[in-house]
Amino acid sequence: MNIKITYHWLLDYLETDADPYELQKYLSLCGPSIETVEKIGDDYVFDIEITSNRIDMASVFGVAQEAQAILPLFGKQAKLKFNPLNTYSFENLKAEPTKTHKLSVPIEDPTLVSRFTAIVLDNVLIAQSPELISKRLNLSGIKSINNVIDISNYLMLSLGQPVHMFDFDQIKDGVMKVRRSKKGEKLTTLDSKELILPGGDIVIEDGSGRLIDLCGIMGGENSSIKGDTTRIVFFVQTYDKKAIRKTSMVTGQRTLAATYFEKGLDPERVESTFAYGIELLQELTKGVVCSELTDIYPHKKQETHVKAYLKDIQRVIGVPIEEEKVTSILTNLGFTVKKHEDTELAYPDGVHFDVTVPTYRVDDVSIQEDIIEEVARVYGYHNLPNTISPLTYIKQPKYISNLHTVQYRTKYFLKHLGLHEFLNYSMVSGDLLNTLDYQISDHLKIANTISSEIEYMRTSLLPSLIKNMKDNSGRKNHLKLFEFAKIYEPKTGDLPQELHRLGVVVNTDFEDLKGIISALFQELTIGNILVKSGEHKLMSSAASIYRGDEMIGSFGALHQKYAEKLNLTEQMYIAEIDFK
Amino acid sequence: MMSPNNALHTFQEDLKIITSLESLIALETQYLGKNGVLNDALKLMKSLDPDARKTLGQEINRIKRTIVEHISLKKSELLSNVDERSLVDVTLPGKKYESGSLHLATYAIEEISAIFERIGFIRMSYPEIEWEWFSFEALNMPADHPARDDFETFFIDTPVHEKWGKMVLTPHTSSGQIREMLRLGKPPIRMINIAKTYRPNWDSSHVPMFHQFEGMCIDKKINITHLKGTIDYFAKEFFGEDRETRLRPFHFQFTEPSFEVDITCDLCAGTGRIADEKCKLCKQGWLELGGTGMVHPNVLTAGGIDPKEYTGWAFGFGVERVMMMKPGVGLNNMRALYDGDIRVLEQF
Numbered sequence: 029m030n031i032k033i034t035y036h037w038l039l040d041y042l043e044t045d046a047d048p049y050e051l052q053k054y055l056s057l058c059g060p061s062i063e064t065v066e067k068i069g070d071d072y073v074f075d076i077e078i079t080s081n082r083i084d085m086a087s088v089f090g091v092a093q094e095a096q097a098i099l100p101l102f103g104k105q106a107k108l109k110f111n112p113l114n115t116y117s118f119e120n121l122k123a124e125p126t127k128t129h130k131l132s133v134p135i136e137d138p139t140l141v142s143r144f145t146a147i148v149l150d151n152v153l154i155a156q157s158p159e160l161i162s163k164r165l166n167l168s169g170i171k172s173i174n175n176v177i178d179i180s181n182y183l184m185l186s187l188g189q190p191v192h193m194f195d196f197d198q199i200k201d202g203v204m205k206v207r208r209s210k211k212g213e214k215l216t217t218l219d220s221k222e223l224i225l226p227g228g229d230i231v232i233e234d235g236s237g238r239l240i241d242l243c244g245i246m247g248g249e250n251s252s253i254k255g256d257t258t259r260i261v262f263f264v265q266t267y268d269k270k271a272i273r274k275t276s277m278v279t280g281q282r283t284l285a286a287t288y289f290e291k292g293l294d295p296e297r298v299e300s301t302f303a304y305g306i307e308l309l310q311e312l313t314k315g316v317v318c319s320e321l322t323d324i325y326p327h328k329k330q331e332t333h334v335k336a337y338l339k340d341i342q343r344v345i346g347v348p349i350e351e352e353k354v355t356s357i358l359t360n361l362g363f364t365v366k367k368h369e370d371t372e373l374a375y376p377d378g379v380h381f382d383v384t385v386p387t388y389r390v391d392d393v394s395i396q397e398d399i400i401e402e403v404a405r406v407y408g409y410h411n412l413p414n415t416i417s418p419l420t421y422i423k424q425p426k427y428i429s430n431l432h433t434v435q436y437r438t439k440y441f442l443k444h445l446g447l448h449e450f451l452n453y454s455m456v457s458g459d460l461l462n463t464l465d466y467q468i469s470d471h472l473k474i475a476n477t478i479s480s481e482i483e484y485m486r487t488s489l490l491p492s493l494i495k496n497m498k499d500n501s502g503r504k505n506h507l508k509l510f511e512f513a514k515i516y517e518p519k520t521g522d523l524p525q526e527l528h529r530l531g532v533v534v535n536t537d538f539e540d541l542k543g544i545i546s547a548l549f550q551e552l553t554i555g556n557i558l559v560k561s562g563e564h565k566l567m568s569s570a571a572s573i574y575r576g577d578e579m580i581g582s583f584g585a586l587h588q589k590y591a592e593k594l595n596l597t598e599q600m601y602i603a604e605i606d607f608k
Numbered sequence: 609m610m611s612p613n614n615a616l617h618t619f620q621e622d623l624k625i626i627t628s629l630e631s632l633i634a635l636e637t638q639y640l641g642k643n644g645v646l647n648d649a650l651k652l653m654k655s656l657d658p659d660a661r662k663t664l665g666q667e668i669n670r671i672k673r674t675i676v677e678h679i680s681l682k683k684s685e686l687l688s689n690v691d692e693r694s695l696v697d698v699t700l701p702g703k704k705y706e707s708g709s710l711h712l713a714t715y716a717i718e719e720i721s722a723i724f725e726r727i728g729f730i731r732m733s734y735p736e737i738e739w740e741w742f743s744f745e746a747l748n749m750p751a752d753h754p755a756r757d758d759f760e761t762f763f764i765d766t767p768v769h770e771k772w773g774k775m776v777l778t779p780h781t782s783s784g785q786i787r788e789m790l791r792l793g794k795p796p797i798r799m800i801n802i803a804k805t806y807r808p809n810w811d812s813s814h815v816p817m818f819h820q821f822e823g824m825c826i827d828k829k830i831n832i833t834h835l836k837g838t839i840d841y842f843a844k845e846f847f848g849e850d851r852e853t854r855l856r857p858f859h860f861q862f863t864e865p866s867f868e869v870d871i872t873c874d875l876c877a878g879t880g881r882i883a884d885e886k887c888k889l890c891k892q893g894w895l896e897l898g899g900t901g902m903v904h905p906n907v908l909t910a911g912g913i914d915p916k917e918y919t920g921w922a923f924g925f926g927v928e929r930v931m932m933m934k935p936g937v938g939l940n941n942m943r944a945l946y947d948g949d950i951r952v953l954e955q956f
Contacts, residue, residue, distance in 0.1 A: 057854065057856065059857060063892070064891065079859035080859060273757075274757075290754075343831065344919060346831030346832050395864070397902070401864055404832060409855035413836075414841075415834050415836070417727070417835075419728045420728060420796045420798065422798050422799075424730035424731070425732075428732060439710055445706075445708060446707060446708045448950060448954050449709060449711045449953070450948055451711045453816065453817045453946065454804060455817075472764050472765070474762050474765065475763045477762065478808045478810055479810060485737065496948045500949065500950040503951055504950055506706060508706075508708070514736060516736075516737055523737055523738065523739065524737050526736060
């Protein structure tokens with residue numbers, strides 16, 4: 029996924045002397061790839077690619093933390109001004125709120141929601157956002173709408189945790205019941221699209237039983253913030269990533285929130301996002317907290333530990349990186365590092381590090397190689413020398429080298445005779461197979477095809493080549509085509525047999541086709557070839573090609589009945605030969 | 609039997625009408641050849657007395673010299689006229705031979721194989737319809753990995769195998785890594801696998817089938833510098849000596865660390881700008897080549913190799929993609945290669 033953030037927004041978190049272009053260059057080499065930098069007004073917009081394992085980095089803070097680790101190795105200063113994960117916590121929720129309103133949150137299946145936090149605010153004044161926020165959002169490709177909705181998006185991009193707001197008065201009895209949807213249930217989302225749910229989706233229903241949220245993807249229209257909304261529910265959660273991805277893909281609602289949730293978010297970050305959100309809401313909407321805090325978090329996410337040996341780090345990277353450098357790189361990335369040294373053993377393993385992995389990296393960093401990657405990338409791949417892998421002799425099996433040789437010689441020979449190579453999909457349509465009287469059941473079928481054109485695995489190259497001929501009819505006087513490819517013969521309980529075949533089709537005449545085939549055998553110095561009159565389901569005047577006693581192929585005219593069925597305007601001659 | 613003097617006379621008459629080298633050579637044979645006029649005359653000498661024989665011999669030799677001189681003169685005359693008197697209009701077209709074509713992927717596969725053969729990598733082939741275990745589990749992609757869902761991989765409608773899972777159309781060539789480890793039993797391994805790969809994605813710029821090439825090197829003491837050096841070697845051989853590569857951190861399940869390889873853009877020479885405009889082909893001077901990394905220890909283990917003793921690297925790049933990135937190929941949409949239009953394909 030890609031996110032857009034701005035340079036000045038980044039500077040809210042990061043103290044640095046690097047300019048936007050230096051940031052682009054250095055971060056791309058060692059961390060998040062900044063694909064473009066665009067100067068707009070007095071700010072700069074970064075378009076950043078985030079890999080699926082680093083969703084923690086898909087935020088202004090996440091990029092700032094990477095910059096803190098990376099820039100010093102390029103001689104640039106970089107230091108986090110503050111760490112929002114420490115700064116914002118539930119302890120900041122000021123004063124004792126008036127608890128005039130109540131939320132009730134039954135969770136039907138706790139595996140759906142790893143953490144659910146919510147609170148109600150009263151006296152909310154919907155208005156325009158301050159210029160700073162609306163401008164930054166607009167530059168980041170998100171339309172500024174009003175202060176409440178803008179805060180949602182601002183939080184998401186600041187810390188990488190999507191949040192949502194409802195109009196509290198639209199939620200019957202303050203009940204938000206989290207459950208799986210039933211197949212066929214309907215919900216109209218914020219963008220006025222009526223969705224028919226595939227079933228198993230995470231949804232919230234209110235006290236009247238109507239659905240108000242397609243969780244992690246988009247809120248319901250019925251509970252959305254309007255211009256006259258005064259009481260809102262602010263809520264932040266983390267969901268089962270698989271359920272979110274499935275719903276998002278099946279309904280086609282590929283929202284930015286969904287692309288966050290489907291990667292799996294850190295429930296620990298929910299708290300800081302929530303606390304920061306309350307601060308912004310109180311400041312910008314004058315809202316006042318009027319309910320207790322709901323925080324359902326049955327299994328607290330724990331930090332983990334990974335052991336990494338200095339000698340292994342150096343061995344895999346291929347250069348002697350110093351111990352201090354390893355420690356500083358990891359520490360700047362948010363890991364806690366403790367050094368140990370074995371000296372007692374008969375064969376000491378030397379220095380190793382006990383690395384504490386922060387919760388937001390736990391899913392990504394679990395073995396020594398993960399630590400090696402962190403060190404290697406920040407150290408900089410550009411600082412490593414280029415060495416060609418040491419030479420050694422590996423024997424290539426003879427049948428493989430023979431096959432490749434025959435393949436090239438055949439292809440070039442046919443090209444020089446004036447034939448054109450086509451490459452067709454390995455899958456064909458059931459229609460084509462039916463037309464040519466093939467048994468559909470003799471073919472492997474794709475269970476989840478995206479088009480009936482590509483549904484069955486070929487057992488012959490001829491149907492595709494005949495189709496090529498028909499499609500190209502009239503485009504050229506003489507059409508002579510060939511394909512060298514595998515066909516797939518099903519076997520019970522095992523992978524299919526993949527056989528190499530050569531298919532040839534021409535619109536000239538029988539003599540031409542036979543001449544091509546004879547010349548090819550001569551070129552390949554394959555002797556012992558005999559042509560006898562034979563039978564082939566697609567052909568009239570069919571000939572069988574024998575090598576010794578073994579039949580290796582057929583050629584002939586395409587049978588008139590198929591020419592009829594396919595509405596062909598000219599006769600074609602076809603051949604198919606096995607290559608072992 | 610002609611008398612020698614007569615022979616000279618008829619020769620001179622014959623010579624007058626000679627206009628080509630071919631007929632001159634025939635004339636030469638007629639008079640001077642083994643069974644020519646003069647030799648016939650010499651054969652008569654046996655029956656003469658010694659004086660007459662001597663006289664006739666001298667006479668014949670004199671005539672022979674004269675004929676040789678005449679022929680030589682005529683030959684130079686004819687040769688000096690050859691160019692001027694050529695009757696061929698060389699600007700007319702020659703005999704027409706139909707020209708054929710090969711698919712762009714064929715050329716790419718041939719070139720890629722050759723580049724890696726030079727540094728000791730053998731090209732192998734593995735199943736294109738594969739078990740889930742080889743395509744995913746063994747490559748450290750657990751059952752809930754998004755690449756394994758219906759949107760990313762084609763599944764075959766057959767009963768699930770107790771041990772190996774479902775049957776799939778290879779979504780990448782990486783299953784070849786496991787196949788090669790199991791085939792060889794232990795390192796060293798230097799393998800290149802070029803094969804068809806399939807993804808359920810078919811629109812104006814995507815095709816459901818394309819080719820990938822997978823490289824893998826496993827041995828003792830293989831490190832990131834080997835991966836870097838080998839890929840840089842490939843890029844320079846395939847795209848040109850003036851191209852630079854870089855590795856960027858990335859994420860793949862089957863490698864750790866993982867990288868994406870970029871190569872400097874050909875169009876803007878890596879500057880990201882053409883005149884005063886942004887280059888439309890690349891991202892600020894760089895083009896993505898593909899994914900690579902150090903083989904994940906779980907993958908080595910699945911292939912029966914001890915990750916404590918051996919390390920290795922692997923990469924998987926798109927064949928059509930690298931071919932389209934090659935200078936001068938002039939093709940910008942992969943679909944054109946698979947739409948089966950002779951007017952496009954015959955150009956290669």
